[in-house]
Amino acid sequence: xxxxxxxxxxxxxxxxxxxxxxxDVTPQTFDPDLDLVDEVGVDSMDLATIALVLRxxxxxxxxxxxxxxxxxxxxxxEYINTKLADDE
Amino acid sequence: MADQGAENREYKxxxxxxDPAIRARWEKVRKYFFLRESTYDMSNRCNIRCEGCYYFNxxxxxxxxNLHVADWKKLMETEKERGITFVVLAGAxxxxxxxxxxxxxxxxxxxxxxxxxxxxxxxxxxxxxxISVWGNxxxxxxxxxxxxxxxxxxxxxxxxxxxxxxxxxxxxxxxxAREVTELLADNGHQITFNMFSAPVGYNGHLRHxxxxxxxxxxxxxxxxxxxxxxxxxxxxxxxAHTHERGLHDLFSCxxxxxxxxxxxxxxxxxxxxxxxLQWDRAAACCVPDTDCDDCRHYxxxxxxxxARMYRHATNPLTFSAWLDxxxxxxxxxxxxxxxxxxLCQEMIEPPKI
Numbered sequence: 001x002x003x004x005x006x007x008x009x010x011x012x013x014x015x016x017x018x019x020x021x022x023x024d025v026t027p028q029t030f031d032p033d034l035d036l037v038d039e040v041g042v043d044s045m046d047l048a049t050i051a052l053v054l055r056x057x058x059x060x061x062x063x064x065x066x067x068x069x070x071x072x073x074x075x076x077x078e079y080i081n082t083k084l085a086d087d088e
Numbered sequence: 089m090a091d092q093g094a095e096n097r098e099y100k101x102x103x104x105x106x107d108p109a110i111r112a113r114w115e116k117v118r119k120y121f122f123l124r125e126s127t128y129d130m131s132n133r134c135n136i137r138c139e140g141c142y143y144f145n146x147x148x149x150x151x152x153x154n155l156h157v158a159d160w161k162k163l164m165e166t167e168k169e170r171g172i173t174f175v176v177l178a179g180a181x182x183x184x185x186x187x188x189x190x191x192x193x194x195x196x197x198x199x200x201x202x203x204x205x206x207x208x209x210x211x212x213x214x215x216x217x218x219i220s221v222w223g224n225x226x227x228x229x230x231x232x233x234x235x236x237x238x239x240x241x242x243x244x245x246x247x248x249x250x251x252x253x254x255x256x257x258x259x260x261x262x263x264x265a266r267e268v269t270e271l272l273a274d275n276g277h278q279i280t281f282n283m284f285s286a287p288v289g290y291n292g293h294l295r296h297x298x299x300x301x302x303x304x305x306x307x308x309x310x311x312x313x314x315x316x317x318x319x320x321x322x323x324x325x326x327x328a329h330t331h332e333r334g335l336h337d338l339f340s341c342x343x344x345x346x347x348x349x350x351x352x353x354x355x356x357x358x359x360x361x362x363x364x365l366q367w368d369r370a371a372a373c374c375v376p377d378t379d380c381d382d383c384r385h386y387x388x389x390x391x392x393x394x395a396r397m398y399r400h401a402t403n404p405l406t407f408s409a410w411l412d413x414x415x416x417x418x419x420x421x422x423x424x425x426x427x428x429x430x431l432c433q434e435m436i437e438p439p440k441i
Contacts, residue, residue: 037351037352037356041171042352043121043122043124043352043353043357044342044352044353044354044395045118045121045395045397046121047352048395048397048398049118049121049397051398052101052397052398052401053101053102055100055101056100056101056102062398064340064396064398064399064441067351067352067353068349068351068352069351071351
């Protein structure tokens with residue numbers, strides 16, 4: 001499956017905004033290169049919650065050891081697209 | 089109540105939390121995901137000296153005491169700035185330095201104090217207070233060299249909603265847990281359970297064996313069944329803490345001492361300050377100097393099991409067990425949080441990775 005990364009980025013941003021109840025930002029205005037930990041304040045439990053929603057959405061497993069690597073929306077999008085490509 | 093036969097197929101997370109009871113509990117506990125803890129040794133003194141004491145092992149006992157309120161205030165303000173929202177004041181006996189506890193409370197109002205309960209902490213310090221109990225008063229006299237401990241603890245903290253007793257199971261006090269629980273129940277108090285976890289190098293008679301772990305498991309189960317209003321625990325707590333494999337082996341401990349990652353979670357934010365207000369990443373965990381292979385400590389589980397949400401979100405039963413664990417953790421550690429009825433009555437195995 002060849003997924004357009006910009007669509008994935010928008011969808012991940014939407015999930016993060018919903019799960020963290022972020023205000024004053026939309027999926028379109030969410031900077032995909034923001035550091036989720038340092039600049040958005042995401043902690044491990046937030047990330048685990050986001051990972052579960054992504055698991056539902058994309059049907060992929062996110063290894064717990066991979067969490068620390070998932071530092072931006074863009075990196076998460078690339079991670080998901082790679083997983084989806086691997087599953088093809 | 090979770091579906092008892094639902095673990096055999098793959099579930100989406102949205103399916104798991106579609107169960108109204110699970111969703112309600114999930115929404116209840118996730119409000120507390122903002123808690124970020126660190127721990128602090130408050131004093132290098134104690135008014136009793138117990139065999140196997142976690143504080144008087146290793147190097148931390150030799151750190152110089154800093155009794156300057158201004159220094160503690162500055163430390164707490166710095167901690168708050170770096171995102172710490174929950175403090176655990178322990179070692180050796182925090183009630184001996186109430187002015188420092190008050191200073192912590194004034195800056196970070198969520199927290200817990202581990203105390204032997206022999207000296208009352210001022211009411212103004214509205215943290216949870218964990219009062220340690222290691223058996224009946226005869227055993228306490230033998231191991232802790234203190235007379236009438238439980239009677240004095242109960243008198244000191246009568247009708248005090250801050251207090252929860254923490255019963256540490258050792259191989260020699262398992263059968264005394266019932267009389268202690270009964271006494272606390274009669275006095276309207278609550279109790280939770282801890283497991284003696286050997287300090288590094290300790291090979292004394294308090295180290296658990298497979299037989300004493302099994303005996304502890306059946307004892308905890310009976311007490312949880314017989315005293316549901318008094319015992320703050322769940323079947324999954326019992327499973328996790330009496331398993332022959334320790335917490336690190338089961339769940340991969342996320343404290344810095346065992347976790348090299350500084351990217352996110354405890355590995356990033358947790359510090360364990362000594363009485364000189366210094367900390368050492370290589371030694372940073374909730375109970376430094378514990379033999380990690382033997383660690384079944386209640387404080388460790390509260391962070392380590394709780395952090396492993398993702399691996400428990402596989403089916404309603406396993407996720408319910410995890411929710412019970414988190415619900416127990418919050419009830420034990422956070423003032424004002426009320427424990428709900430456990431969702432999962434089965435004692436399920438921790439998920440395999």
